Structure formats: C-alpha cells, structure tokens
Amino acid sequence: METRRVADILKNGQPEETVIVKGWVRTKRELKGFSFTEVNDGSSLAGLQVVIDSGISDYDTIIKKINTGASIEVGGKLVSSQGKGQKIELQADSVIVYGEADAETYPLQKKRHSFEFLRTINHLRSRTNTLGAVFRVRNACSVAIHQFFQEKGFMWIHSPIITASDCEGAGELFTVTNFDLNNLPKNATGEVDYSQDFFGKPAYLTVSGQLQAEVMAMAFQNVYTFGPTFRAENSNTSRHLAEFWMVEPEMAFCDLEGDQNLAEEFLKYIFKYVLATCPEDIEFFNKWINKTILATADNIINNEFARITYTKAIEILEGADKKFQFPVEWGIDLQSEHERYLAEELFKKPVIVTNYPKEIKAFYMRLDEGEKTVSAMDVLAPGIGEIIGGSQREERLDVLERRIQETGIEADDLWWYLDLRRYGTVPHAGFGLGFERLVQFITGMNNIRDVIPFPRTPLNAEF
RNA sequence: UCCUCGGUAGCUCAGCGGUAGAGCGGUCGGCUGUUAACCGAUUGGUCGUAGGUUCGAAUCCCACCCGGGGAGCCA
Numbered sequence: 229m230e231t232r233r234v235a236d237i238l239k240n241g242q243p244e245e246t247v248i249v250k251g252w253v254r255t256k257r258e259l260k261g262f263s264f265t266e267v268n269d270g271s272s273l274a275g276l277q278v279v280i281d282s283g284i285s286d287y288d289t290i291i292k293k294i295n296t297g298a299s300i301e302v303g304g305k306l307v308s309s310q311g312k313g314q315k316i317e318l319q320a321d322s323v324i325v326y327g328e329a330d331a332e333t334y335p336l337q338k339k340r341h342s343f344e345f346l347r348t349i350n351h352l353r354s355r356t357n358t359l360g361a362v363f364r365v366r367n368a369c370s371v372a373i374h375q376f377f378q379e380k381g382f383m384w385i386h387s388p389i390i391t392a393s394d395c396e397g398a399g400e401l402f403t404v405t406n407f408d409l410n411n412l413p414k415n416a417t418g419e420v421d422y423s424q425d426f427f428g429k430p431a432y433l434t435v436s437g438q439l440q441a442e443v444m445a446m447a448f449q450n451v452y453t454f455g456p457t458f459r460a461e462n463s464n465t466s467r468h469l470a471e472f473w474m475v476e477p478e479m480a481f482c483d484l485e486g487d488q489n490l491a492e493e494f495l496k497y498i499f500k501y502v503l504a505t506c507p508e509d510i511e512f513f514n515k516w517i518n519k520t521i522l523a524t525a526d527n528i529i530n531n532e533f534a535r536i537t538y539t540k541a542i543e544i545l546e547g548a549d550k551k552f553q554f555p556v557e558w559g560i561d562l563q564s565e566h567e568r569y570l571a572e573e574l575f576k577k578p579v580i581v582t583n584y585p586k587e588i589k590a591f592y593m594r595l596d597e598g599e600k601t602v603s604a605m606d607v608l609a610p611g612i613g614e615i616i617g618g619s620q621r622e623e624r625l626d627v628l629e630r631r632i633q634e635t636g637i638e639a640d641d642l643w644w645y646l647d648l649r650r651y652g653t654v655p656h657a658g659f660g661l662g663f664e665r666l667v668q669f670i671t672g673m674n675n676i677r678d679v680i681p682f683p684r685t686p687l688n689a690e691f
Numbered sequence: 692u693c694c695u696c697g698g699u700a701g702c703u704c705a706g707c708g709g710u711a712g713a714g715c716g717g718u719c720g721g722c723u724g725u726u727a728a729c730c731g732a733u734u735g736g737u738c739g740u741a742g743g744u745u746c747g748a749a750u751c752c753c754a755c756c757c758g759g760g761g762a763g764c765c766a
Contacts, residue, residue: 257725264725277726313726337702339727344758345702400764436766461764462692474766553762560705580727616764662766675759687757 229305231366235271241316245306249276249318252355253298253329255338256291263291265317267302267578268353269650273361273508277317278307290323297329297336297355300584340470343678350682350691358517361509362679363444365502366667370499373454373663376494382450382477387437389456392429393641401432402462402470433458438660439592439645441478444622446648447654454663458654462686466675467613469664471684484594484603484620487657488580491607491616494661495578499525502670510670518672524610525670527577534579538562538601541570541581548574561588562606564613570610578615591635592645594655595627604667605659612669618659625649 231248232241237327241247251269259280268275280291294300301324309317312521335349336356346353353359354435373383390404406426407413415421422430423424437453444451458472477490502511514522536544545556545566552575554563562570570579583601586593592601607616622628628649632639667679676681682691 257728257729258727259723259725260721261723262725264728266726279724309724311724311726332717333701335701337727339702340714340760341702347758457766459765463764465762465764466692466760468765472766614766660766665766 232447233271234267234269234274234276235319237276238272238314238316241306243306243308246304247306248301248303249278250301250326251275251299253294253300254295255296258291265294265300267300268355270360273364273512274314277311277314278304278320279317279676280309280320280323284320286582290325292322293325295327295329295331296338297332297334297352299326299329300324301326303618310448326369343675354556354681356514359678360669361506361512362671362673363681365506365513366508366679368502368505369498369663369667369670370454371505372498373452375501376497377450377452377477380450382442383448385437385441385444385448385451385453387434387440387453387455387476389434390427390431391434392427392431393439395681397647400462401435402458404431404433411554435459436474436476436660438476438478440656441476441658442645442656445478445480445658446583446652446654448481450477461510464686466677467665467668469676469680469684470686472676473663474640475661475663475666476658478656480654480656481489482657483655484582484657485606487618487620487659488533488535488582488605491580491605491618491659493579495607495616496529498666499670503529513671513673516655517674518611520611521670521672531577532661533607534577535573536579537582538584541566544574545569548586559585559587565612567606567608571613572610576610578610581606581608584633589619591631592628593623593635594622595631601651603657607659609669612665615665615669616659618657620657621653623649623653623655643670 229246229248234249234251237247237249244346249267249269251267253264257264263280265278265280265588266275267278280287284290302318302320302321304318306316307319309315316452341356346359347355354363364592374520377384407443413421413424419681422428427430428532434457436551437455441453443450449565453474453475456471457474457636458471459468461468479486479490501510510522510525528645539558541562542556542558545552548569550569552563552565554560554565556566565688569583571577582603583596584604585596585600586602587603589604595602595605603620605618606614609615622631664679667673673679677685
C-alpha cells in the first residue's frame with residue numbers, strides 16, 4: 229500500500245484504490261456501530277473523511293484514543309462517499325495511533341478560536357484551518373517571488389544579517405555583541421570600548437540589504453535579496469514585527485519608471501501565482517476572513533496601477549471633500565489616513581506615488597531636477613497602506629557626497645558605497661517589499677503576527 | 692512610546708456594590724451516514740496582580756502586568 233498525502237487523494241484518488249494516510253485528527257463523530265474521523269496532514273485545507281467500522285480489531289480501544297489532535301496512520305480502501313460533504317472517503321482496515329491528545333487538556337477545539345488565543349499556543353496553531361491556509365499561501369508567495377525573478381534573469385543574493393553600519397538610519401537597531409554585559413570594557417573617557425568586541429566596532433542586525441544589493445547589482449545588473457531583517461523599534465501595531473522578511477530587487481541601468489514597472493509586474497505575478505496554486509485557501513479567506521480579497525486580487529491582476537507624483541497627490545488631498553486629522557500641505561509626509569484615502573476611497577486600487585520632497589526621504593535617493601524632490605516611489609495598497617517603497621538611486625558621486633553631508637551621516641562608514649559611484653557608476657533603481665505585509669494583503673489577515681510562523685514583537689519571543 | 696477599549700470556567704462572553712452565570716468545549720448516556728453532527732444529563736472559577744474605599748467589592752478608586760484596536764516610526 230502506498231502512503232499518500234491528503235491533497236493528492238482528494239484531487240486524484242479513485243474508488244477501490246488502497247492507500248495509507250498519516251496525519252492528525254481534526255474531529256471525530258461517533259455513531260452506533262461506526263465513526264467518522266477527519267484526518268488532516270497539512271497538505272490541504274480539507275481533510276480526508278475516514279470511516280471506521282466497529283468491526284475492525286481493537287475498535288473500542290482505538291476509538292477512545294483518536295481524539296482531536298491525535299496523530300494516526302490509517303490504511304484502507306478509498307470509496308465513493310455516501311454523504312454530501314465530500315466525493316471520496318477512506319474506509320479504514322487498520323488504524324495505528326502514534327500519539328494521543330488528551331481531550332481534557334488539548335487546547336484546540338473543533339470550533340473557532342480567536343487569533344489572540346491562538347497566539348498563546350503558537351506551537352499548535354498551525355494545525356487550525358486558518359493558520360494552515362496562511363502558511364500554505366506564505367509558501368506559495370515565496371516560490372512565486374523566486375520564480376518571478378529567476379524567470380527574468382535576476383540573481384538571488386545573500387546580503388549579510390550582521391552589519392557594521394547603520395546607513396539607512398531607519399529605526400532602532402539590535403546590537404550584536406559577545407561582550408559580557410555585566411562587565412563591559414570601558415575606554416579612558418568611560419565609554420564602552422568596542423575595539424575589544426568581536427568585530428572591533430559596534431555591529432548590528434541588518435535593517436535592510438539594499439546597500440549590499442547595490443554592490444551586487446554593479447556586477448550582475450539585476451539582483452534581489454529575500455531574507456530576514458530586524459528592527460528594534462518599540463512598535464506595537466498589527467503591521468510591525470521586530471523580525472520580518474524583506475524582498476529587495478536592485479537593477480542597474482534602470483530609472484524610476486522601470487522601477488515602477490517592475491513593482492507592478494511583480495505584484496501581479498504573485499497574485500496570479502497564488503490564485504492558481506492555492507485556490508481553496510484563497511476562497512477560505514474570502515469567505516471567513518475578508519470578503520473583499522478575491523475582488524482585490526482581480527483588481528490588481530487586471531487593472532493598471534494609478535501613478536501620480538507626490539505634488540499631484542497633495543493637490544488631490546487638499547481638494548478632497550474630506551476632513552483629515554493631519555492637515556495637508558506640500559512638504560508633509562503622507563499620513564496613514566492620506567494613504568488610505570488615495571488607495572481605498574479615491575482610486576480603489578494600488579497607487580504609486582512618486583517624487584517626494586527630499587527632506588522626508590533617504591539620502592541615497594536620486595535628486596530630481598530643481599533639487600526639491602527625489603526619485604522615490606511608494607506603492608500604496610488598499611487595506612494595507614505602503615506595501616512597497618523604492619527609488620532610483622543617486623549615481624552621481626558629487627551629488628551623493630553633498631546629500632550625505634546635508635543629512636549628517638557619517639561618510640567614513642560609507643566609503644565602499646561611494647566607491648560604486650567612483651568606479652563604473654550607472655543609473656540604478658530598486659525597491660523593498662515587506663514580505664509579511666504582502667501575505668497580509670493577499671490573505672486579508674488583519675494582524676501581521678498571524679502571517680509569520682513565529683512572530684517576534686516587543687516582549688514576545690517565547691516560541 | 693502615546694491614545695483608547697479590555698482581562699470573570701479550557702474557549703467566547705454576560706454580570707457592573709448584596710450567595711458566581713450562559714453558550715461552546717470536556718465527561719457520561721442515546722442514535723446505522725455524520726459534516727463546527729444531533730438529543731439528554733453532567734462537570735467546571737484565587738473574577739489579571741497588589742493595595743485602598745465600604746458593614747459588604749468581580750463591580751468603586753489607585754498602581755503595576757498582560758492583550759486588542761488606533762496613532763507615531765516604518766516594511
């Protein structure tokens with residue numbers, strides 16, 4: 229007999245085939261003379277209905293053991309189901325119980341649980357319908373990202389997780405050290421002497437692989453990073469994690485328009501791929517989590533993204549028939565309520581806003597003519613806000629040096645970054661995408677802690 | 692970090708100065724095709740923690756801890 233996954237059986241299984249299935253019991257319904265058990269092995273949302281007749285050996289012992297959560301192996305014959313919920317089911321000949329799950333203490337019930345509660349049993353929550361679907365979709369997103377870039381000839385590069393420069397100046401950093409924190413070496417002025425630390429200077433967990441991506445793009449033209457990044461910011465929201473995954477493509481010989489084109493093509497590709505690969509899971513989300521996600525996916529795939537400049541966006545907001553909590557004027561950073569208005573109320577689809585004032589954007593973004601704005605872009609998505617942020621990078625050495633000076637960043641740490649402009653510089657552009665926010669966007673899940681298997685947030689790193 | 696709402700049975704919640712409640716779950720029994728099965732019975736509590744007010748506190752006051760939502764920061 230062949231061991232098969234539930235997803236395969238539900239899709240391809242034929243009556244009279246003999247199979248073995250291994251998985252976890254989701255629910256058991258006992259009747260007089262026989263029982264129904266639903267077995268799930270993570271391969272699909274739906275489980276396989278197993279019919280256990282009281283005639284099999286040790287029936288009474290076995291049926292007592294297979295409570296919700298128990299792990300079992302069932303051998304038997306596939307048959308057409310007499311019931312209405314499924315086409316095919318497994319008529320058990322033999323049942324092996326690997327591990328019981330005491331019904332009095334096993335925390336997962338057959339009925340719905342709140343996500344808040346499931347976070348307290350993080351090690352078990354992946355066995356639920358919703359989290360199971362989330363992590364299958366998350367996997368599909370990962371595959372889609374690699375496939376998209378590989379098909380286009382991008383090289384996946386591994387940017388370092390430990391860095392010694394805080395170049396972006398974005399948020400708080402986690403320090404990496406092997407000092408004995410109870411006995412820190414001090415220098416003559418009483419400050420911590422980092423020359424004695426592992427790297428001979430302060431080191432941190434990376435907040436972005438972009439600068440290293442630029443290095444590699446100057447050799448391989450088109451590259452992307454896809455890996456974990458870290459922020460020590462004390463952010464307590466449904467959209468922030470201390471450890472999250474980021475996707476950062478970087479393209480040589482590319483301008484802001486090419487960057488926007490890639491971002492739009494990229495999002496469309498991911499949505500198409502997930503819809504084609506996980507239709508059951510997506511329908512589940514559409515039915516139980518957020519009734520708009522199928523329409524949103526359709527909207528993304530079949531419509532062109534709106535593209536406006538920051539200056540135009542400000543004009544629109546100033547003329548909007550709506551009162552904002554934060555007043556609008558040229559020069560402000562767009563607030564959540566402004567982004568929401570543009571993406572959700574006005575365009576009702578993703579909007580790419582470009583050419584922001586240089587004062588509110590990073591030093592490495594290319595200075596536009598007139599020197600008031602930079603070639604930055606943000607993709608604002610309905611329900612999520614900023615999902616992609618990118619820019620054309622400043623490739624002119626003199627301008628970049630000036631910008632570094634203006635923003636007060638320590639230029640010495642960036643000597644290698646400046647060398648890229650000294651030797652064979654080219655126009656180039658890229659963007660960053662928060663991977664978990666993408667998964668949120670696709671699944672409609674409200675809280676970012678529920679789209680990553682082991683969320684890291686302030687005061688939470690138990691599992 | 693700020694604003695705001697909350698913490699009562701394993702879960703979801705009601706009770707808001709006078710003997711601690713419901714539904715679900717669990718357990719036991721019934722049922723020959725169930726689908727979050729159904730029917731009957733039953734079980735279950737240091738009311739987040741520590742102070743205070745009061746004859747009496749789950750309920751009012753204070754501090755702290757934890758969680759949700761929103762904001763800031765950002766991805």
